[in-house]
Amino acid sequence: VRNLIPVLGDQLTPTLTSLAAGDPKQDVVLMAELHDEATYVRHHKKKIAFLFSAMRHFAEELRAAGWTVDYVTLDAAENGGGFTEQLRQAVKTHRPQRIVVTEPGEWRVGQMMAGWEEQLSLPVDILPDTRFLCTPDEFAAWARGRKQLRMEYFYREMRRKTGLLMEGDTPEGGRWNYDTENRKPAALDLFMPKPKTCKPDAITKEVLALVEARFGNHFGDLEPFWFAVTRADAQAAFTAFVDHALPFFGDYQDAMLTGEPFLYHAVISQYLNCGLLDPLTVCRAVEAAYHSGKVPLNAAEGFIRQIIGWREYVRGIYWLKMPGYVSLNALDHHRPLPDFYWTAETDMACVKAAVTQTKQQAYAHHIQRLMVTGNFALLAGIDPHALHEWYLSVYADAYEWVELPNTLGMSQFADGGLLASKPYAASGAYINRMSNYCGSCRYDVKQRTGAKACPFNALYWDFIARHRDRLAKNPRMAQMLRSYDNFDAAERERIADSAAGFLASLD
Numbered sequence: 393v394r395n396l397i398p399v400l401g402d403q404l405t406p407t408l409t410s411l412a413a414g415d416p417k418q419d420v421v422l423m424a425e426l427h428d429e430a431t432y433v434r435h436h437k438k439k440i441a442f443l444f445s446a447m448r449h450f451a452e453e454l455r456a457a458g459w460t461v462d463y464v465t466l467d468a469a470e471n472g473g474g475f476t477e478q479l480r481q482a483v484k485t486h487r488p489q490r491i492v493v494t495e496p497g498e499w500r501v502g503q504m505m506a507g508w509e510e511q512l513s514l515p516v517d518i519l520p521d522t523r524f525l526c527t528p529d530e531f532a533a534w535a536r537g538r539k540q541l542r543m544e545y546f547y548r549e550m551r552r553k554t555g556l557l558m559e560g561d562t563p564e565g566g567r568w569n570y571d572t573e574n575r576k577p578a579a580l581d582l583f584m585p586k587p588k589t590c591k592p593d594a595i596t597k598e599v600l601a602l603v604e605a606r607f608g609n610h611f612g613d614l615e616p617f618w619f620a621v622t623r624a625d626a627q628a629a630f631t632a633f634v635d636h637a638l639p640f641f642g643d644y645q646d647a648m649l650t651g652e653p654f655l656y657h658a659v660i661s662q663y664l665n666c667g668l669l670d671p672l673t674v675c676r677a678v679e680a681a682y683h684s685g686k687v688p689l690n691a692a693e694g695f696i697r698q699i700i701g702w703r704e705y706v707r708g709i710y711w712l713k714m715p716g717y718v719s720l721n722a723l724d725h726h727r728p729l730p731d732f733y734w735t736a737e738t739d740m741a742c743v744k745a746a747v748t749q750t751k752q753q754a755y756a757h758h759i760q761r762l763m764v765t766g767n768f769a770l771l772a773g774i775d776p777h778a779l780h781e782w783y784l785s786v787y788a789d790a791y792e793w794v795e796l797p798n799t800l801g802m803s804q805f806a807d808g809g810l811l812a813s814k815p816y817a818a819s820g821a822y823i824n825r826m827s828n829y830c831g832s833c834r835y836d837v838k839q840r841t842g843a844k845a846c847p848f849n850a851l852y853w854d855f856i857a858r859h860r861d862r863l864a865k866n867p868r869m870a871q872m873l874r875s876y877d878n879f880d881a882a883e884r885e886r887i888a889d890s891a892a893g894f895l896a897s898l899d
């Protein structure tokens with residue numbers, strides 16, 4: 393064998409650089425279901441089943457294209473448990489001249505790869521991952537010398553680079569960003585589109601049984617299992633989104649509704665992040681839908697910004713700032729993660745809804761992650777590292793390169809404002825405006841303090857008071873600080889007491 397090509401669980405793309413550099417006649421692909429990868433955080437059962445099944449289907453796809461694939465299932469006798477051990481075994485079996493691999497998404501795995509040459513006494517070529525638009529080096533060059541990093545300016549570079557929604561040098565419609573049109577609450581609608589669901593085939597059924605047997609005690613419901621596990625089905629799910637939900641994507645991007653976990657979202661991040669869908673291809677399809685008059689500009693621009701803007705930007709920050717980034721805790725928050733993040737046993741209707749659907753679907757949309765579970769943790773002073781491990785394990789789309797900057801930076805302000813310009817902290821009024829959760833909640837969103845008051849309210853003002861000095865430096869927080877200062881001393885005391893009382897009930 394000439395090259396041994398390890399393909400990781402989030403590299404399920406036929407045009408992957410390591411495969412493009414290979415030759416099916418002389419090389420062997422190695423894929424492995426690994427105990428270490430499934431448990432370095434205890435991933436949601438549905439996430440593990442999704443990846444194992446997608447990996448098995450991808451191995452079939454490669455074999456059909458003429459590749460020899462050494463595929464090691466989790467229950468195989470020769471399963472080594474981790475990447476390096478499995479590779480050592482494969483080197484013994486196949487006696488390759490070299491190892492060729494595409495760079496990994498996570499820093500942790502990059503460290504492993506860096507040790508392979510010495511541990512295996514073989515040359516190791518690590519090729520770039522061209523599924524992203526911006527390389528870590530390009531991002532570092534963009535960031536160099538800037539006093540502040542802001543997604544909006546990075547995004548404009550990516551628009552220019554790809555030509556997406558551009559007319560020459562100017563943005564389509566004359567503006568770069570149509571977010572101001574995208575903040576409408578949604579109404580219950582009998583005809584709300586639903587993500588396309590797929591029936592488990594024989595391969596998926598076998599994986600479901602394996603995951604139940606081996607990871608039965610992990611968080612989350614394994615069934616019903618309806619994710620696409622092949623490129624063709626993921627593409628069909630994306631096309632259904634473009635046809636039915638994308639026209640409303642912009643308008644209702646920030647909305648939340650009881651019993652509607654998906655609203656007008658794409659529900660494709662799990663497919664993009666493991667390689668079943670290609671980011672640039674989906675953006676081109678959305679641009680084409682705009683040009684053919686199927687979707688309005690605010691929807692197309694909003695969607696494309698999430699992918700070529702936010703998705704690339706968070707990856708850039710991750711590789712720029714790791715390994716130190718994961719331990720940042722700028723607000724010095726140390727409270728343990730409350731149990732209800734696992735059990736959903738809380739009277740807060742908004743939190744209960746987000747955690748319940750997370751358990752059922754391994755999915756919550758962005759505003760639930762940011763403004764419900766994330767916002768609560770920020771206000772309550774939860775340890776950002778514990779929260780990071782929660783987000784990394786419970787969502788089907790979670791890999792550290794994308795989850796960590798979103799959690800630590802965007803949602804918890806634990807990087808002190810590197811990624812986001814102000815903390816995404818909000819009281820119950822925001823949740824009430826964007827959702828219909830409060831109507832059925834035991835708490836009263838209109839009350840600031842007292843036993844019946846929405847906990848987000850006192851916690852919000854208490855957060856402002858606790859971090860007053862730091863927030864005073866931020867002009868975008870000035871109005872909130874003034875509002876707090878306008879409360880009389882007795883009200884400030886009631887706020888502190890209510891917040892402390894509620895926090896004590898968490899312990």
Ligand code: FAD
Nearest residue numbers: 657658659660661698702703757758761762789790795798
């Ligand atoms: P849509 O709302 O339909 O958006 C379309 C696509 O845009 C998504 O599929 C995704 O690829 C991309 N996108 C949108 N927002 C972001 C963002 N902030 N960062 C990166 N990509 C984005 N996204 C992940 O892919 N993996 C994660 O582990 C993850 N963890 C998060 C943790 C927190 C605390 C927060 C606030 C956000 C996190 N996000 C994460 C971003 C976002 O919530 C998800 O990408 C989105 O909810 C996926 O659902 P969707 O496909 O329906 O997205």
Ligand code: DLZ
Nearest residue numbers: 400401402424425426429430496497498
């Ligand atoms: C997330 C994950 C899981 C649960 N299982 C596997 C696996 O068994 N085999 C594998 O090759 N990859 C898996 N992955 C994805 C890896 O963790 C991923 O490649 C790293 O997170 C790097 O981004």
Ligand code: SF4
Nearest residue numbers: 740742820830833846
């Ligand atoms: Fe959430 Fe407060 Fe509304 Fe209840 S009242 S749903 S806790 S925001």
